[in-house]
Amino acid sequence: MKPSVVTIEPSGHFCDDCAVRGAAVCSSLDAAELREFEHLGRRVHFDSGETVFSEEDITTSFYNVLEGVMRLYKLLPDGRRQIVGFALPGDFLGMNLSGRHNFSADAIGAVTVCQFAKAPFGRFIEDRPQLLRRINELAIRELSQARDHMVLLGRRSADEKVATFLLGWRERLVGRNGLSDTVPLPMSRQDIADYLGLTIETVSRTFTKLERHGVIEIIHGGISLLDPARAEALAAA
Amino acid sequence: MKPSVVTIEPSGHFCDDCAVRGAAVCSSLDAAELREFEHLGRRVHFDSGETVFSEEDITTSFYNVLEGVMRLYKLLPDGRRQIVGFALPGDFLGMNLSGRHNFSADAIGAVTVCQFAKAPFGRFIEDRPQLLRRINELAIRELSQARDHMVLLGRRSADEKVATFLLGWRERLVGRNGLSDTVPLPMSRQDIADYLGLTIETVSRTFTKLERHGVIEIIHGGISLLDPARAEALAAA
DNA sequence: ACTCAAATTTGATCTGAGTCAATTGGCTTT
DNA sequence: AAAGCCAATTGACTCAGATCAAATTTGAGT
Missing domain, CATH: 1.10.10.10 (Winged helix-like DNA-binding domain superfamily/Winged helix DNA-binding domain)
Known part of the structure; x- marks a missing residue:
């Protein structure tokens, strides 16, 4: 919960050595697309305990986790907390309908993410249905995990x-x-x-x-x- | 839990008088597409208590709820049950990655669904990214609801x-x-x-x-x- | 209306997990 | 290595919700 001091590297050709290239949303892109795609993202580093985004924040970015672990959680007004998941490298965060994140995300230990500004990312997706399909796949997988977790919590x-x-x-x-x-x-x-x-x-x-x-x-x-x-x-x- | 006696109407021009045309996945289709789309779906009726699909069933169809209410649930081996949601008209069911439904669905009272065979539906989606985008929207909304429900169950x-x-x-x-x-x-x-x-x-x-x-x-x-x-x-x- | 079965409500008691309160253990700083 | 600090463990006790056990109420079929 320290002030969020982030390191922003210059954008460049860093997908080449990206550890999650094959696993993440990027796996749906071919070499040429990947080259274009990497100009949209920036590697950003967060220290342990830092908040990457908060529940009511207007969504300005999407995130692809590259390194480290994050806790994803929601708070009740009186402070009770429910962690809705842990994010690992390859996980894609930030999708929503309301225009706001509907949960908060903190770094557990040092974390590196690939951050995409919302608008250019949206434009990039526009004419790449296979990327949309990949994102849809990830959402459906998460939904399935969420249902499993409901069983655990309730029963x-x-x-x-x-x-x-x-x-x-x-x-x-x-x-x-x-x-x-x-x-x-x-x-x-x-x-x-x-x-x-x-x-x-x-x-x-x-x-x-x-x-x-x-x-x-x-x-x-x-x-x-x-x-x-x-x-x-x-x-x- | 009676034997599943379903009524299958002949496919035809029934989207015109469909109560959920504006709300469901169909809302992303224009008039011409809707005309093509309605040949893919069949109205199927289920009586109170009937099971529409079960957790481990191979997914052969997608469903659009037209009328009635369904309970969506998962069972533990010893019989404990967690209801993961209730489906209402306009809800779209059947998306998954594993090729199997990951929850079961029963009719609560009489239910009518619009049933789509998996393969033709998949082909129809193929070149209609706006339908895929609509399905993605529905998945993201459900994911958000699922997280809210985790807070309720856990805290x-x-x-x-x-x-x-x-x-x-x-x-x-x-x-x-x-x-x-x-x-x-x-x-x-x-x-x-x-x-x-x-x-x-x-x-x-x-x-x-x-x-x-x-x-x-x-x-x-x-x-x-x-x-x-x-x-x-x-x-x- | 009458019967039977199922769903719901109510009561009495029990218990798994929560709460409150110390310790203990591991790091970090000096 | 001593002090300080935060995370984790352990113990004693409590309580919200579960379990067990009857009533009631509702509903479908005759």
Whole structure:
């Protein structure tokens, strides 16, 4: 929540070495289009805890996450927070109908995004239906994830929520270095609680319980999944 | 849950008198396109309680709701149910990436849908980016609603959930006959409970409490909103 | 109107997760 | 290495909403 000091690099030919070129919205563009496209985007860096955009902000940009993790959340007037998702490299943010973002986004650790001004991006899309189709795909995938998360929030116990989260997070990180039993958790316990609709104490107690039962080991900056099968069983229940 | 006896009318010029022509996906089509489009769709009728499609079904069709209300839900292996939304006339269903529906849909009362076979619909979209843009709009709107619902499920009390639901449902029915304080509730208490992440008993008790406090009156087939301001206050809290 | 089944309401009790309150542990700064 | 700070853990207790168990009410079919 420090003042937002961002570093804006000059636009240029940086798609070439972009880590998410194949995964992100860009995957729908051919080489020539990509060359044109890269003039629209600028790499912007955010430090840990900085807010990339806020819920009621007028949407002026779209964002493609290049590096790092972000928390996406909504606040109630009295301060209660619900994290609606975590964004990882390759995720595309900023689509909306109202002209305002309908959630806020903070950097968890250092984050780099590819930022596109709304108007030129809109014009670029105009005559490129395959890019629109790609964006639509991403929206539909998110919608499916959102529905899964509703089931978790509305109908699962604390144990099930935590087990499901750990397995789901591990799965999302597969792109990194394959499926690993060492699962880094860059977000705080409070973030996890606000994502799962629990309190920080319940999350902590559940982690401890899972460790006592030999399902996980709590390690520095994450957990190690000792018994994936048992975790799956807990999550499915 | 009776066997699915559906009535399929012959395809023909029925878009002319379609109640949702202006609201649905069709709103992005001009007169000539609409004429071509109507040959793709068939009106299909479902009786109360019938299942229109199930979660793991291979997607063979898309649906445009014409009349009635549907519940959209997901089930856990042990039978717990989360309703992820209610569909009303004008809503478009069936989009997905996996090739399977990722939720189930039942008719609540009699329902009429406009059913499109997947392949011809896909071909029709192909060279009509404005229809794709319309579908994208609908997906983004749903995504926004889904996030709001996550906040409700994860962070709101039973009283807030019920008040928010009643106001939100009233709002969704504005298209019908304007904003009315008489709010029909075609779905059962169990449906409301499964939508709000509560039990049927808690929903019933909360209705009774709201009535005791003069906020609503429970009437046949719905409620009457006596004190909208107080309901708003409860929902905002 | 009469019967039966299902939906809803109401009551009594229980419990999973929340709340409140210390500790403990890990970093950072000096 | 001591001090200070914030995040995480642990413990004791509470409570909102779940569960269990009856009534009621509603509705469809005869």
